[in-house]
Amino acid sequence: MPLSLEKFSDAFFRDDFSTATALAEQLEKEASSDEEYDYAINCAAKVLLKQGKVKAAQNKILESNDNHGLKLFLEFLTTGKAKPLINYKTDDIDTLIYKAQTILLSKIYWGIEHVESIDGYQDPDLVLEEVFARLVKRGEVDKAILASVQSMELTLEDQVLSHDIHLPIIHEQIINLLELSSQAKYDSTRAKLYLLKARIFKDREAAGDAEILFGRDNNINGLGETYMQYAKDFNEEQYYEKAIENFKLAGNEIAQGFIFEALASNSLISGQINEAEKCFEHAESKLNNGGIFEFYGLEVQRISMLAIKGKYQSVKERVHSLINPNVPSFFVAQAYQILANTMIQLGEDIDTAKAYIETACDIFKQLKRYNQLLYTQNVYFQILLLEDDLERIEKLGREIIQLSTRLGNEELKASKYLDLAFVTIRLSLEDSSLNEAKITEATDYFNKAIQLYQDQDNLMGEADTYQAMGNMFTGIGKLEEALNAFLQAKKLYNECEAKLQAAITDTLIGILMLNYVVLNAQTYPIAMRHLETALVYFNSENLYDLIWKTLFYLADLNHRYFIESSGKEHEETIKNKAKTYYLEMLVAVQDYEQDAPQLLASSQNSLVGITIKDAYNKAYQFFLTIGEEDIARKFKQSQN
Amino acid sequence: MNYSQAQAERYEQLIADFVKNESKAKTAAENCIKGLKKLRLAKSFAQIDDEILNLSLATEESIGFFTQILNLEAKRLKFKEEALKSLKTENKPRKLSAA
Numbered sequence: 035m036p037l038s039l040e041k042f043s044d045a046f047f048r049d050d051f052s053t054a055t056a057l058a059e060q061l062e063k064e065a066s067s068d069e070e071y072d073y074a075i076n077c078a079a080k081v082l083l084k085q086g087k088v089k090a091a092q093n094k095i096l097e098s099n100d101n102h103g104l105k106l107f108l109e110f111l112t113t114g115k116a117k118p119l120i121n122y123k124t125d126d127i128d129t130l131i132y133k134a135q136t137i138l139l140s141k142i143y144w145g146i147e148h149v150e151s152i153d154g155y156q157d158p159d160l161v162l163e164e165v166f167a168r169l170v171k172r173g174e175v176d177k178a179i180l181a182s183v184q185s186m187e188l189t190l191e192d193q194v195l196s197h198d199i200h201l202p203i204i205h206e207q208i209i210n211l212l213e214l215s216s217q218a219k220y221d222s223t224r225a226k227l228y229l230l231k232a233r234i235f236k237d238r239e240a241a242g243d244a245e246i247l248f249g250r251d252n253n254i255n256g257l258g259e260t261y262m263q264y265a266k267d268f269n270e271e272q273y274y275e276k277a278i279e280n281f282k283l284a285g286n287e288i289a290q291g292f293i294f295e296a297l298a299s300n301s302l303i304s305g306q307i308n309e310a311e312k313c314f315e316h317a318e319s320k321l322n323n324g325g326i327f328e329f330y331g332l333e334v335q336r337i338s339m340l341a342i343k344g345k346y347q348s349v350k351e352r353v354h355s356l357i358n359p360n361v362p363s364f365f366v367a368q369a370y371q372i373l374a375n376t377m378i379q380l381g382e383d384i385d386t387a388k389a390y391i392e393t394a395c396d397i398f399k400q401l402k403r404y405n406q407l408l409y410t411q412n413v414y415f416q417i418l419l420l421e422d423d424l425e426r427i428e429k430l431g432r433e434i435i436q437l438s439t440r441l442g443n444e445e446l447k448a449s450k451y452l453d454l455a456f457v458t459i460r461l462s463l464e465d466s467s468l469n470e471a472k473i474t475e476a477t478d479y480f481n482k483a484i485q486l487y488q489d490q491d492n493l494m495g496e497a498d499t500y501q502a503m504g505n506m507f508t509g510i511g512k513l514e515e516a517l518n519a520f521l522q523a524k525k526l527y528n529e530c531e532a533k534l535q536a537a538i539t540d541t542l543i544g545i546l547m548l549n550y551v552v553l554n555a556q557t558y559p560i561a562m563r564h565l566e567t568a569l570v571y572f573n574s575e576n577l578y579d580l581i582w583k584t585l586f587y588l589a590d591l592n593h594r595y596f597i598e599s600s601g602k603e604h605e606e607t608i609k610n611k612a613k614t615y616y617l618e619m620l621v622a623v624q625d626y627e628q629d630a631p632q633l634l635a636s637s638q639n640s641l642v643g644i645t646i647k648d649a650y651n652k653a654y655q656f657f658l659t660i661g662e663e664d665i666a667r668k669f670k671q672s673q674n
Numbered sequence: 675m676n677y678s679q680a681q682a683e684r685y686e687q688l689i690a691d692f693v694k695n696e697s698k699a700k701t702a703a704e705n706c707i708k709g710l711k712k713l714r715l716a717k718s719f720a721q722i723d724d725e726i727l728n729l730s731l732a733t734e735e736s737i738g739f740f741t742q743i744l745n746l747e748a749k750r751l752k753f754k755e756e757a758l759k760s761l762k763t764e765n766k767p768r769k770l771s772a773a
Contacts, residue, residue: 166707182706195724196716200713207713213701214706217699246677436727
């Protein structure tokens with residue numbers, strides 16, 4: 035091998051992207067034949083691909099007249115078109131690896147039927163098996179091992195029901211590969227095996243070994259991957275920063291993007307919406323250079339973010355523009371799921387929402403994405419709970435229990451106890467048989483769920499259960515029990531710093547006091563305190579939908595207390611508070627509607643919570659009552 | 675990267691293990707190819723799991739349904755036992771280091 039080629043190989047396998055790029059440029063300059071030139075371009079494109087700069091890699095490879103395999107692979111990664119590569123006949127090892135990966139990815143994202151429709155009958159694992167044997171025979175052990183690592187990583191995305199069969203075989207395979215790696219040239223190759231072992235078997239020591247081996251190879255990118263794993267798989271979140279630093283130094287864009295995505299997701303879980311948005315913007319700037327999977331993955335997250343912020347009109351527009359035949363089915367299913375949720379939030383046709391969610395379930399089932407299927411079936415279940423089709427509710431509930439048992443998802447099993455509690459109460463309400471025995475039965479289900487969550491040290495799950503319990507007790511008029519359950523939920527949410535959920539619980543407490551409790555000098559301040567606490571948080575995170583609703587509840591609370599306070603000393607103060615909150619609500623609704631001009635019309639039949647029309651009617655009545663007709667008219671005008 | 679004393683020692687151990695394994699590399703390569711075949715077989719066999727799931731999702735509870743499920747479960751168990759047995763006899767897991 036010529037010296038510069040050997041140097042390139044050293045830099046490439048040790049993820050030293052800047053050196054590899056410089057050497058590829060040198061090879062390009064020194065090329066004295068078409069063959070050498072094409073090879074240099076191939077080297078440069080491969081480095082860009084490893085850095086996650088898929089589009090740049092595609093532009094680079096187009097400079098050469100050869101390299102059809104890599105060209106077609108990059109075409110697949112940027113457009114999703116797999117057929118040209120699948121039908122490309124070749125014996126070239128690199129192209130066979132690309133082909134196998136293309137078939138595997140297509141199966142995961144589009145499904146087996148799509149792959150067969152484009153003649154993807156070749157078994158990718160068989161292709162990789164043959165490639166592996168050829169590479170070992172040629173002494174290219176590093177490449178053989180890395181191809182195996184990639185294939186095992188993709189296997190983990192798939193076949194989740196059979197992991198109990200796969201995992202022992204994969205474990206043995208990793209041990210064999212580690213033995214084989216004694217013949218590998220680079221410590222980085224061995225490190226990647228340890229990293230895979232750490233990821234699959236949650237083996238922290240193996241990750242530590244990867245760090246040592248990457249360090250010996252001065253592999254900054256590999257160290258970044260190890261730190262990312264410490265943070266993601268072993269909850270050592272302090273390593274995120276170190277991982278970002280390393281990826282920045284290495285010039286790995288895609289990995290930086292994935293870290294910011296993880297940080298955005300963590301911020302969302304803890305209710306820091308603004309922080310999540312910032313992280314997401316960083317993720318966007320890094321992943322925009324990626325291919326089709328990064329593009330649609332980002333778009334789905336963008337839509338989720340809009341949904342969380344209550345910008346439902348934008349959600350609908352973006353989902354509709356996302357759904358087209360070229361988009362991988364996996365992302366379409368996710369979009370359908372968000373759309374169904376949005377329609378429910380807007381109080382739109384529930385049958386259409388059900389059709390969307392059923393389609394999402396069908397797609398996930400076809401793709402064998404069982405974890406996603408389970409989650410979507412749960413959303414479907416929640417939608418069914420809004421209606422009275424108890425037979426369907428029970429049937430779907432059974433399906434979810436079966437699937438969660440197969441997936442060993444204890445958390446979901448616990449959540450099913452929650453649902454069973456709801457169904458028990460619902461069934462009893464339907465046939466008017468609700469009695470103390472039924473309430474005890476439902477409470478037992480809640481307690482079982484709480485016990486399961488406690489066994490798993492899952493504070494969030496426990497908090498969610500208490501919140502659901504509070505909702506149920508509110509619905510059947512057990513107000514003291516409801517209040518206790520909500521307070522317990524809030525305590526737990528605060529313990530796990532879940533600010534959004536804690537604020538929602540505050541709102542629920544406020545609504546409970548507002549709707550079911552006689553307002554007096556004791557109860558009114560409690561309701562005020564909880565609603566105001568929630569409002570401070572919603573304002574800080576610009577959650578427009580929740581802001582106007584909470585302002586309405588505050589206005590309504592003061593409106594009602596004003597009526598109760600007739601002739602009393604504080605009457606005027608309470609009246610002014612109601613007035614202020616109604617007017618603030620008017621402004622908040624206008625802010626909210628700037629994003630969604632059609633919301634007022636579409637939310638008239640909202641099944642969930644208050645509608646803008648109802649809120650305005652109440653405000654109108656209030657201002658008429660206090661003789662301020664001019665202001666009352668503002669609420670009438672705003673409805674037209 | 676600055677190594678701690680423990681990391682430096684661990685590196686020496688890892689390298690010693692790799693050197694020790696050099697003589698086994700040929701067998702390891704053969705075992706890897708066998709492992710790939712086994713993984714491929716496991717994947718094709720995993721269709722049984724999809725079948726079981728789809729059956730249990732689609733079929734009402736009846737004796738016929740349970741018989742089908744039981745047959746498939748038995749088939750699956752047999753495969754799993756065989757796969758694990760062959761792993762134990764062909765490839766006894768080896769510890770890579772004394773640590």
